Amino acid sequence: MKLALIGNPNAGKTSLFNQLTGLNQKVANFTGVTVEKKTGSFLLPNQSKAYITDLPGTYSLYPKSDDEQVVLDFLLNPQNPEKPDAILVVIDASNLQRNLLLFLEVQSLGFPTILVLNMIDIAQKSGWEIDTQKLAERLQSPVVCTNSRSGEGINELKQKVLDLEKNKSIPPNIILQTYAPLQNVLQEIRQKYQLPNIYWANLYFHHYEKLSFLAETDKQFFQKLELKNSFQALHLQADETLERFRVIEKIVAETTQKHEKAYNPQSITRKIDKILLHPLWGYGSFLMVLLLIFTAIFRWAEIPMEWIEQGTAHLQAFFRENLPNHFITNLWTEGILAGIGSVVTFIPQIALLFGFIAILEETGYMTRVMIMMDKIMRKFGLNGKSVVPLISGAACAIPAIMATRNIDNPKERLITTLVVPLISCSARLPIYTVMIALVIPDKMLWGILHYQALALLAMYLLGLLMAMLAAKVLSRFLPFWGNDYFIVEMPTYKMPRWKNVIITIYEKVKTFVFDAGKVIVVISVILWVLASYGWGDSLEKAESAIKKSYPTLSEEELTPLINSAKLEASFAGNLGKALEPIIEPLGFDWKIGISLITSFAAREVFVATMSVIYGLGEEGNEQSVRQKMASEINPQTGKPTYSVAVGFSLMVFYAFAMQCMSTFAVVWKETRSWKYPLGQLVFFNILAYLASWITYTILR
Template sequence: MKISLVGNPNSGKTSLFNQLTGLNQKIGNFPGVTVDKKSGKLKRSDSEIEILDLPGIYSLYPKTQDEKVVYDLLRDKTHKDYPDRIVVVVDASNLERNLLLFTQVLDLGVPVTMALNMTDVADKKGLVIDIEKLSEVLGGIDILPIVARTGKGINELIDHLIENKPAKTAEPFLGGEFDKGQFLIDDPEVRKERVENRYKKIRQVLSFVVKQKTLPKSLINRHRAVDKILTHPFFGYVIFLGVLFVIFQAIYAWSEWPMDLIDTLFVSASAWVKDTLPEGMLTNLIAEGIIPGLGGVVIFIPQITLLFGFIFILEETGYMSRVVFILDRFMRPFGLNGRSVVPLISGVACAIPAIMATRTIDNWKERLITIMVTPLMSCSARLPVYTLLIALVVPDTMVAGFINLKGLVLLGLYLIGVVAALLAALAFKLFVKSRQKSFLVMELPLYKMPRWNNLIVTLWEKVRLFVFDAGKIIFSISIILWVLATFGPGDRIEEAVAKIPEPTKEEQVEEYEKEVSSVSLSNSYIGILGHAIEPAIKPLGYNWQIGIALITSFAAREVFVGSMATIYSVGEDFDDEATLLDRMRSEKIRGTQEPVYTFATGLSLMIFYAFAMQCMSTLAIVLRETKNWKYPFIQLVYMTALAYVAALITYQLLK
């Protein structure tokens, strides 16, 4: 049995999906499009009941790709995801707006149940809803009141779905609109008239079933007082920057000890493999390639978890909507609008869903500009690179006695991404032409406490995707890198090692072994490639090992850490339990005692990664969203050039 969840954005549909399925979820895409497809199995059910969470939409008039996907699915009975019944999630505190979509779904003639969500919020607003009368007016359909955030009414809804009684199919709410299974969407005047007629009838219904109680002034005054501060034209920005400051300080302070623990565990695992398994290629591959490469992913789970956790809290409390509102006026001179804020802030997590989120921007010029600049926002894939380099070159000191300098540098890197995105948007504004005018209409939800059970589900989903998606890439690249770093053309490695003088004293053995490892790596396939590109990156302060990591990072930015872990693990003796940071700190410029990773080199690398377009998946999504090869090509060229020039200036000024 297949059940589809349909509802407006912010109606609590995802919270309900999490309550119905728990952690038993999988995410993919609908065929041929980049629209998310989330499905899961219904809890407490002996039979197979699949729940499909459809994209949040406001109407079945397919103006956006999300709406078209939902419309196509619900109109085509031969579609493989066509539901046996539909559960429409309706926000009880915004019945008029939500009933537009509900009545459209009702008119499709598909068995439908209404999950009347956010009844607690409606109660706070003083709304009294006569559910029996509403059901009667809508043709006797089943209406189950729930609060998805707290779980209230969920068991009753699950029982209702498990019983599998035939859902009632009501008479059309607005007859004639769905004749022959099509909307007349080409004529905007016809579309506008139909929406107005539907709203007119909805208002008539609501006048019978909804009563407004007198609200205590204290509740209204509290929300207004908070909004006066958070949306203030000056203090609103100050508070937002303060929130970001606290987030990045916390990310560093709270993640340090679990990251150290994970790093130590992976070093110990490599040492155990070396000591336990018989000597040979397979043992070396596992100890020097696979384990360090995977460690480069797992070590950043604490920081990724904290980052996504804070983003979840900002969204759940209602604060993110205030950020969109206050930044609208600020964004417009740059060719963007308030709706661009959601993709840009989402870009801090990942550019791929962020670019997909631009579909909510109706104005093509503003949407295209948002797509072109969103990858400049520092995503979670950059976080491992920043963290490694900050730990490597930034002193562990406090500023003004209480501000962690490392956290301050991390915040600075994220702000640099914001500034770069805005300046790039300003440049694109001059070249992208459009006569279409834009405006921002949005709803500010009531403030509310986050539901922590939803937080757990969200973090599990995000971390699982990060680990497994990045892990597959890094696992593959780690093996390839190890092979390229272990072997060389012909007898080149053996001949180079033969030229090293044999140790004559016992104390020279350790230095001899280090020299053999260094010369072997330098004459391997990867060493030859690294030396070939070294002249181009030397002005940036990079050596050939860094160059290799830059190349492999084009698959995904976080591969940088795994690549460095593999490069600095080949031929390494793990018995001294030196971590990757220890090995990188001890790296010296050949022929000198000067460290490779100075403050100038480290900051230059951070700036390079802040600007560079090193994500093939993002380029693929840009192509899918714009339907034109020139846009991802322009993106790749301008971001790579910006990264190179900015890194060059940074190194030359600081060296």
Template sequence: MNRRIALVGNPNSGKTTLFNALTGLRQKVGNYPGITVERKEGTVPLPDGSSVTLIDLPGLYSLTPQSPDEQIARDILLGYRDDTPQPEAIVNVVDASNLERNLYLTSQLADLGLPLIVVLTMGDTAARRGVEVDAEALSRELGLPVIPLHAASRAGLSELKNALVSPPPVPPRRRWQLPVTVEEEAEELAALLTSQHQLSPETAFSEAVLLLGTPVAPKTTRWSPEILAHLHGDHERLTREGHDTTTAIAEARYGEINRIAQIVIRRAETPPTTKTERLDRLFLHKFWGYVIFLGILSILFQAMFTWAEVPKGWLESGIAALSGGIQKVMPAGALRDLLTEGVLSGVGTTITFLPQILLLFLFIALLEDTGYLARAAFLMDRLMSRVGLHGKSFIPLLSSYACAIPGILATRTIESHKARLLTILVAPLMSCSARLPVYSLLIAAFIPRTTLVGFHVGGHEFALLTVQGATLFSMYALGTLATFLMAALFNRTLLKSEPPSFLLELPPYRKPIWRTLGFRLWETAWQFLQRAGTVILALSTLLWFLASYPKAPAETPKGTAMERSYAGQLGHAIEPVIAPLGFDWKMGIGVVASFAAREVFVSTMAILYQAESDDEEQQTTALKDRLGAEKLPDGSPAYTPLVAVCLMVFYVLAMQCISTLAVVKRETNSWKWPLFQLAYMTFLAWFVTFLVHSIGKALGY
């Protein structure tokens, strides 16, 4: 069985780049059971023909966890997770340009008593700052192998692989010492942990120091009541005697770290002005910083709305060709209909989102790898924090204009659990591109082209803003406003918390490593297809069944067959609920059918009003005419400008997307949150639409 080695390091230390360089495509990505923290493992072939399993643990600054990611990393290193054995050795990635801060984690890892190798990265960044680290001297002072490495050029990889052939050495006994009273309490608590919980002496002492360094005894079932009571007594005694254990432990560690740093670091007498400092003067400027930021976002918008259309068209054509091929080779029947109208229609629609997702993650990965994403989060934090969101919420919310799915996946960059969940809950309120067909149809059919702002030249009128354009803009504005209002509401009630703290390291600007980007895009594509496909397949099959059964005679018109189907019956059943909104049962069918994807509303209406055509433009024209001519039983028009606006308002606010619910379920690892999301957005859509319809009727519209 392969030895299991943990790859551990601070965020932005080059750890993930090293993992990809060592494992290549020999890696698998999943989630730790019961949580959404990403789990990455890979196989590293070694020069002697053997191999080891490398576990890429989430980045962390210390073994005192501040986020779910850090908690997972700590528990694995201490051997507390049943699903993941304690690693047999550790490869600790240390950033040479921030040596003192990185060595704090190294000090904690050394206490665990596990074999340890230190990999020194970012030597080029340190050199640009006028800093040089003597790797041999650092190895002597730590008593551990220290391997300088440059992952981009792959220099040092062979030395690291050779070092992994044999088990690395166990760290020497610690040199740093705590104040006498604190040291005694730590030793006593470690002895109790060893006797009652069968921990190794090294793990027990490491855990004792971590527990004593936490101001409040943890609420956990991991330790016996006697251990917790003893820990509580230790805290009271040390506090009563004037010991600040958190500070004492940090000072003891940093005392040894500073001693080592003075020996191994050589600094230039006059540190040069770095490229990062020069660029930050521009990118973080109070005015130009925001101008550049908006320019970058404009490019992102352009990519999400237009650049993805070509590959998306290829996928749509491929799915259409596959559907046509199935129709040619399979005899007519329920199985063929299931495959073409259920599986390919539902899952196929989801797959067509893949180009947008890959483009989004390519942009985010480029911004992250170059160091700019941290600056964008810094710029937007002040606005986001006012409604309980995090600075890093901005990019996920922005990308939700194209599609909420990649927006929700992008929330993984948010460390705070509550801020991440809050972003997930409100992201679908941003008007995605799937709503555009609904807006386009209803605005073109029922909203006048009256010019609001324009000018005349040579007897010709040039419109800068029409009622139609203002209506479309108002739909996007409504979704954005609802997003921030609901975030503020949830932050003060359901997810009540203090304003999220925003401590962010601004990494140096770097050139992206394209090989690493390729790995990340491959992971993203595979995870998306795995995460969303299974749930969407099941729900799409259910929707197909509801819209297709009970089967009507072959000569029955499609519109009548749809009305008699279970979906049609459902439309009639919900008519009393949607009637106060100005909707009839046919609109109800459209609402139900478009739950698979919002744009399905247009094709559903085309079937109901028998306006289908192979030519999309002819179908749209015919459908607009049929909708305009539709009458209610009392002879009044079924569709009016007010009804059209109400339909659009409903689609702005309602959760009409199976794909999004499936991804929310996967990302939160629970049905509780997607069901809550479905409930609150449906109620919000109904209530606001009811207000719009009632006010419109009262005003004579």
């Protein structure tokens, strides 16, 4: 049985999906668009399997954004291979009157439909008493009360789905008075496209321009009908909505009662909002939340990261000692294991970052951040809805750019898409943490503020500041495309659903390990080959030159000098040396130059590159990459290579540089133009170079 899950934003739809499917779910994109789609499966009481698709949140079947348009396409497309057998409409039980609009629209399509009254606990605490039996009779549809946080009502919902499969009763075909004058036209459309009822015909007529499955000839047919009948889509939509609300008003009056209660989640929410939405304390609280997150990323992740690093080093040493000195052994230990280690090392930090973002969304605090930031955002040519993509950009720019589809104004959507890559994403996190650990002391300020956490916060705020300034510049140059309004659902504060948080962490870490990880390991192997071989006998000559120059040194003392000379003479060394004159003003040497080149595949590759470069030929050396980088000495100055000036210069470069080819591709898909991603590539990399040069010049 195939099901679709539909609901208003913040109705707990995704939590319900997680309760039903657990980890039996996968994430993909809807065909032809970059909007994310979640599908999963679960067992019904008779042990048969049901498949369910979690559709994007929508307020009605009259879409205002691309996400909502996807919902309409999914339901109306006759060729949709995932066309549902039944629909679960999830609504917030404490907002019955507003949420029932979507239910009535979906029911009018003729799908077998179940109404899921979610967050029933909050409705009851707020004083709502709902007669579900009477509500089911009035709606002529099964009604189930659930609490997706605790799992209450899930088994009953599964039973209702099974009952629906056995008795596929078709909902009543309610003829709206609004469309009485258009009966003949709608019947003509219905017959031409063999549609289930005239409400389908009505939605075809309203949305034909945006329905992806309609051919150009179909759209011309509708255009002619529109002219012939003087079709006023907006007026009819407004009339339909008012007619439905008159019906809803009567249903709610007959089936619900409101009692005043001493404990009311909404009144408690209002009290908390007096602090968290305050013009001064609100911003202060947000900064403290960010500082807490970055402190946790450093302090809590440090021990497991050290275990993983030391484990990787021991594993490499074990294989070197127990396998023959052969090409395959070197490839395995210095190429593949180094790459895998560089991926796995940062799982604790990635997990913590995504976990905290999930908690902010679960509690309802992220919505408050959007509201609080709206006034500031508008001064930079954006609005409050831009906050979600910008904050999501701290995780990954790709889904963040997809999230801009919720922004109705085309100009604000485009600006947000263009500046999101400036937000420091999780791919930059390994670079920041390695460099900060090298150049910033692991000490506390005033006993409460961690120096390294403050430095990491500064890097994220730098990215945000530059994104805002870039948005301001773009808003001046891009043409004006009309005003829009910032309307957002205000959920009550809730304790996070830990199951949802764990599933989010699992999905994101899995994506990082298997998507980014594959790229990192492949590039690590390629880099190892480039760093292990050179033109002709150049590596042998480099070794001979070192032995002649230092005849009195022991073999143990000669080994690091020989390894360094061989690396410099290798293909990778030649590449880095060719780049060195360009990057020398930034404080970078040829080794960093190699990592800059490899990072254009994915920024995370920086650490893997360093793992390969500093791990080549180090038999018996079980130091971690960070320890080796910390002990690296600049031969010209005699001081550590990674000074404060070099460390911050490198971080600033990575903060602004456009080095993610996946982001480049997504921007092209979203804008349908090459000029925007190419503009980002040129502008951001020039900006990165200049900012890095200024940073190094000041700090040196």
